[in-house]
Amino acid sequence: MLFLLRDAFSIRLNFLEIGVFATLICAVDPVAVLTVFEDIHVNExxxxxxxxxxxxxxxxxxxxxxxxxxxxSRESRRLV
Known part of the structure; x- marks a missing residue:
């Protein structure tokens, strides 16, 4: 989605940068929730x-x- 909207928001990222960002950000949300759960002592x-x-x-x-x-890396090799 970010790759498709990059021109609308003047984002200058290539496919690799967007892909790496997307894969890394997807694992962050549950970690934040777990931290809150520890603070409020939620059901085990x-x-x-x-x-x-x-x-x-x-x-x-x-x-x-x-x-x-x-x-x-496969795309890079094919373009060379």
Whole structure:
């Protein structure tokens, strides 16, 4: 989405930069929620569910980042 809207907002990022940003930012939200949950002492089961989602998000982030970097390196080699 950011790649498609980059001209509308005068964003000067290439596909690699946008892909890396997108994959890294997707894992941040559950970490912030877990921090708030610790502060307000929420139900343990809810905390465990969000923690599990956070672990899954981390795994998806790693795989997504590897895919973006692999795609970019293949495109670079093809253009050379």
């Amino acid at each position: 089961l809810l905390y465990i569910c969000v923690f599990g989602e956070s672990l899954l998000n981390d795994a998806v982030t790693i795989v997504s980042l590897e895919n973006v970097l692999d795609f970019y």
